Amino acid sequence: MDKKVIAKTIYISYLSYASQLKIDTTKFVQNEVNTNEDDFVSFEQFAFVVRLLVQKTGNQNLGLYFGEQSNIAALGIVGQLIQTSKTIGNGIEQALFAFNLISNVIALRLEKTSTSFKLYFEIEADVKEKYPIAYKQLIISSMTFVYKEIYFLTLKKQQPRQVTFEFEIDNVSLYERIFDCEIASKNEQTFIEFAPEILNEKIVYADYELFVHLEKLVCKRLSAQTKKSEKIADVVKEIIYKLLDPDFPKLNTVANHLHMSERALQRKLKNEKTTYSQLLNELKQSMALEYLASTNSIKEISYMLGYSNPSAFVNAFKGWYKVSPSTYRQELVRTNL
Numbered sequence: 001m002d003k004k005v006i007a008k009t010i011y012i013s014y015l016s017y018a019s020q021l022k023i024d025t026t027k028f029v030q031n032e033v034n035t036n037e038d039d040f041v042s043f044e045q046f047a048f049v050v051r052l053l054v055q056k057t058g059n060q061n062l063g064l065y066f067g068e069q070s071n072i073a074a075l076g077i078v079g080q081l082i083q084t085s086k087t088i089g090n091g092i093e094q095a096l097f098a099f100n101l102i103s104n105v106i107a108l109r110l111e112k113t114s115t116s117f118k119l120y121f122e123i124e125a126d127v128k129e130k131y132p133i134a135y136k137q138l139i140i141s142s143m144t145f146v147y148k149e150i151y152f153l154t155l156k157k158q159q160p161r162q163v164t165f166e167f168e169i170d171n172v173s174l175y176e177r178i179f180d181c182e183i184a185s186k187n188e189q190t191f192i193e194f195a196p197e198i199l200n201e202k203i204v205y206a207d208y209e210l211f212v213h214l215e216k217l218v219c220k221r222l223s224a225q226t227k228k229s230e231k232i233a234d235v236v237k238e239i240i241y242k243l244l245d246p247d248f249p250k251l252n253t254v255a256n257h258l259h260m261s262e263r264a265l266q267r268k269l270k271n272e273k274t275t276y277s278q279l280l281n282e283l284k285q286s287m288a289l290e291y292l293a294s295t296n297s298i299k300e301i302s303y304m305l306g307y308s309n310p311s312a313f314v315n316a317f318k319g320w321y322k323v324s325p326s327t328y329r330q331e332l333v334r335t336n337l
């Protein structure tokens with residue numbers, strides 16, 4: 001799916017609010033909702049409606065309203081899958097796996113340590129540049145939604161440790177009142193952080209039989225979506241990245257998520273002149289650079305990338321980039337001074 005899209009259910013919630021403000025939404029419904037052949041609308045049209053609402057209301061924090069007013073049903077089958085999961089951790093894993101059924105504009109990334117977990121919200125640079133208002137409101141509403149829904153799923157107030165935005169926000173005190181925690185803006189990344197124990201909190205609506213049924217449906221829809229994609233390799237990379245925990249998933253795990261056999265997946269990758277091992281290697285190369293820009297030690301990075309010891313990672317890195325990880329990090333620090 002190359003075109004930037006977002007779920008109809010989310011788009012319709014914004015149209016509904018526009019109707020409350022007496023804004024004529026007829027053409028938006030006819031152009032996008034009734035004529036679109038699947039469950040998505042173009043992000044361009046979504047962005048137009050969001051920009052219109054911000055202009056009409058003058059509210060730069062419109063995303064807070066949608067995050068608080070929306071419920072998990074707005075996520076469609078993905079929301080149902082999360083709701084029937086066993087724990088918050090399981091629910092987040094399902095969201096990471098199936099998020100392309102909600103939108104291919106925003107991506108979620110989970111970072112877990114022994115002392116905390118952070119859920120990152122990431123959007124491609126070209127989308128930020130082209131749709132600045134919609135991008136900011138979507139991030140705000142998504143983070144508000146996650147905070148509110150964790151309470152809904154556990155029936156317990158789960159206070160974040162911090163909420164951080166990469167852009168400047170208006171009215172920090174308003175955000176701190178809603179999230180009940182410290183708010184930071186103009187940061188390098190956007191994330192919400194909680195204590196790690198929350199991942200083990202049980203979801204009160206868990207239903208294993210329904211979960212299994214929904215998971216099969218999600219796999220079928222993702223498989224159908226994959227068939228429309230020009231490159232299976234890109235889809236496989238995305239799934240590998242989402243299933244990191246921290247080990248890299250096996251070929252059969254990715255194949256199962258794509259609802260196809262290992263042989264079929266290998267054949268499709270071969271047609272694109274690549275292999276599963278090559279894709280893993282490409283991901284490790286790019287992730288190594290990301291990790292070296294963080295505060296993780298070389299030993300920690302080698303573990304996160306699946307190497308049995310630091311020397312194996314160092315040798316691999318030298319083969320990729322012709323320098324050692326420590327030399328690369330030192331040069332990175334110098335260029336950022």
